[in-house]
Amino acid sequence: MKETVLLFGPEKSLVGVITDPPPEARRAERPAVVLLNAGLLHRVGPNRLYVRLARRLAASGLVVARFDLSGVGDSRPAGERSGFAERAVAETRACIDLLAATRGARRFVVGGLCSGADHALLVAGEDPRIVGVALLEPVSAPSTAQVIDSYRDRLLRPTSWVRLLTGRSEAWTILARRLLARLGPRPRGAAAAPPPAPPSDAGSPGDRMRRFAERGGALCLVYSAGNPAHYHYRTVLRRQLDGVPADRLRVEVISGTDHVFTPLDSQGRLIDALCDWARTVAAEG
Amino acid sequence: MRPFFFGETAEPLLGLHHPPSGPRPRPVGVAILNPFGDEYLRAHRSLRQLADRLAGAGFHVLRFDYFGCGDSAGGDREGRLGRWIEDAAVALEELEALAGSPRVALVGLRLGASLAVRLADRRPEVEYLVLWDPVGDGRLYLKELDAAHEVCLRQNARRAAGQAEAQPPECLGFPLPEPLRAEIEAVDLSRHAGAPAPHVLVLTTESRESAALFPGGARPGGSLERERVPGMPVWMRGDADAMEGTLVPVEALERITNWLVRQCP
Numbered sequence: 001m002k003e004t005v006l007l008f009g010p011e012k013s014l015v016g017v018i019t020d021p022p023p024e025a026r027r028a029e030r031p032a033v034v035l036l037n038a039g040l041l042h043r044v045g046p047n048r049l050y051v052r053l054a055r056r057l058a059a060s061g062l063v064v065a066r067f068d069l070s071g072v073g074d075s076r077p078a079g080e081r082s083g084f085a086e087r088a089v090a091e092t093r094a095c096i097d098l099l100a101a102t103r104g105a106r107r108f109v110v111g112g113l114c115s116g117a118d119h120a121l122l123v124a125g126e127d128p129r130i131v132g133v134a135l136l137e138p139v140s141a142p143s144t145a146q147v148i149d150s151y152r153d154r155l156l157r158p159t160s161w162v163r164l165l166t167g168r169s170e171a172w173t174i175l176a177r178r179l180l181a182r183l184g185p186r187p188r189g190a191a192a193a194p195p196p197a198p199p200s201d202a203g204s205p206g207d208r209m210r211r212f213a214e215r216g217g218a219l220c221l222v223y224s225a226g227n228p229a230h231y232h233y234r235t236v237l238r239r240q241l242d243g244v245p246a247d248r249l250r251v252e253v254i255s256g257t258d259h260v261f262t263p264l265d266s267q268g269r270l271i272d273a274l275c276d277w278a279r280t281v282a283a284e285g
Numbered sequence: 286m287r288p289f290f291f292g293e294t295a296e297p298l299l300g301l302h303h304p305p306s307g308p309r310p311r312p313v314g315v316a317i318l319n320p321f322g323d324e325y326l327r328a329h330r331s332l333r334q335l336a337d338r339l340a341g342a343g344f345h346v347l348r349f350d351y352f353g354c355g356d357s358a359g360g361d362r363e364g365r366l367g368r369w370i371e372d373a374a375v376a377l378e379e380l381e382a383l384a385g386s387p388r389v390a391l392v393g394l395r396l397g398a399s400l401a402v403r404l405a406d407r408r409p410e411v412e413y414l415v416l417w418d419p420v421g422d423g424r425l426y427l428k429e430l431d432a433a434h435e436v437c438l439r440q441n442a443r444r445a446a447g448q449a450e451a452q453p454p455e456c457l458g459f460p461l462p463e464p465l466r467a468e469i470e471a472v473d474l475s476r477h478a479g480a481p482a483p484h485v486l487v488l489t490t491e492s493r494e495s496a497a498l499f500p501g502g503a504r505p506g507g508s509l510e511r512e513r514v515p516g517m518p519v520w521m522r523g524d525a526d527a528m529e530g531t532l533v534p535v536e537a538l539e540r541i542t543n544w545l546v547r548q549c550p
């Protein structure tokens with residue numbers, strides 16, 4: 001196994017690490033894997049998860065790239081003005097182009113945790129070279145029930161109530177900000193610029209997953225049991241994905257862990273599940 | 286900024302070189318020594334911005350990952366304090382070559398500050414030392430880590446009863462094997478009566494034992510300053526969410542930059 005660190009992208013400003021399998025395990029027809037930033041955590045991933053995962057996948061013969069999006073980790077902020085999701089898609093495709101040019105890869109798997117999962121799904125809708133997406137704890141628009149679910153722990157904690165009653169809770173800041181936004185002057189004309197347009201493959205995450213599976217893509221969804229993303233899967237996504245063939249969709253639910261898979265045994269289970277799924281995708285060649 | 290691997294070919298370490306971007310290059314290189322584990326991830330953004338500020342002020346800056354950490358070679362269970370000090374010594378040689386100057390400053394955060402003191406003991410070319418919330422007492426530090434990990438396990442165990450038992454030695458997502466634990470336990474900066482380098486800044490963002498470090502004061506002709514910066518320690522896991530690493534303690538970064546600029550005109 002060999003690791004290379006490099007700057008790539010149109011401005012040579014994106015920091016990436018490519019993990020190559022040992023020469024005897026390398027097969028050009030196998031898909032290459034790209035891992036996308038989890039929120040603002042840099043390319044090593046939460047708890048160094050992406051490094052461990054990349055090395056395990058490389059040991060089984062897959063080339064893996066991890067990189068920082070513009071303004072995240074060690075990559076320079078982008079000079080141009082564009083939406084974050086739009087840029088994430090373009091930069092992920094730049095990473096795919098790099099692996100195609102330098103490693104001869106023709107098929108790709110993209111994946112990530114949290115916002116990394118959302119970006120992976122967006123780019124999968126735009127790039128036909130992507131044959132698999134690994135979505136770990138994908139973010140979703142929270143429903144009221146989800147918000148209550150996610151705040152359950154805090155509501156049961158006496159310190160939360162003390163903070164609320166003594167005015168030190170963030171709830172007050174949020175409330176004040178909302179009130180000010182309502183009472184304050186409303187932007188008019190040119191000042192009220194519309195938010196940047198989302199990437200062309202709009203629609204709900206469930207729609208995008210379904211379309212991806214319909215064109216033959218393989219999906220792997222991994223959840224931390226009882227977390228908001230899992231709740232969204234159980235209450236919304238599962239129904240939307242009804243009818244997707246079992247060989248196109250794998251769902252793993254890992255218990256006793258959190259959103260970033262902190263306990264080591266849960267990281268082990270997560271990596272085992274992803275490597276097993278990646279092997280089946282690689283075998284589809 | 287230029288990323289590269291350095292050190293032994295079989296076990297390369299990740300380095301990130303921030304060359305001087307300001308109008309006046311300074312003849313001193315600055316090496317930044319990371320904290321450990323969960324604190325490393327949370328502090329990454331702040332230390333990257335610190336490096337940018339220092340480069341903007343004319344310094345060559347080198348950040349790097351220790352063996353078994355970040356992007357460097359090595360499994361998570363292979364990291365040892367003794368090895369990390371050797372890594373830092375190799376990083377110093379890289380920095381001296383990059384800066385074209387044998388004069389160096391070390392900036393260490395938390396456990397990185399403790400390593401910086403150990404390195405300064407060995408390397409007289411370390412003229413300037415910034416210790417940011419240093420871990421002065423290894424036993425106390427481990428107690429805090431264990432307590433934070435316990436809270437994390439309890440929260441997770443609530444979601445799946447009976448799962449958080451018989452864990453291997455670990456702390457907040459990172460292995461903490463017994464040999465490393467023993468090395469951390471032995472960290473005791475109170476053994477240093479006087480300042481460990483000619484010019485030392487001890488910066489604290491929370492009141493800990495670091496205020497009492499080096500009671501013997503500065504070396505003859507040197508300086509020892511202590512500064513307190515109010516605000517949330519960026520490396521610490523709070524009760525809000527997993528993403529406190531997005532916060533950057535601008536005031537602390539300014540103080541460190543200004544101090545080094547004053548010291549190295």
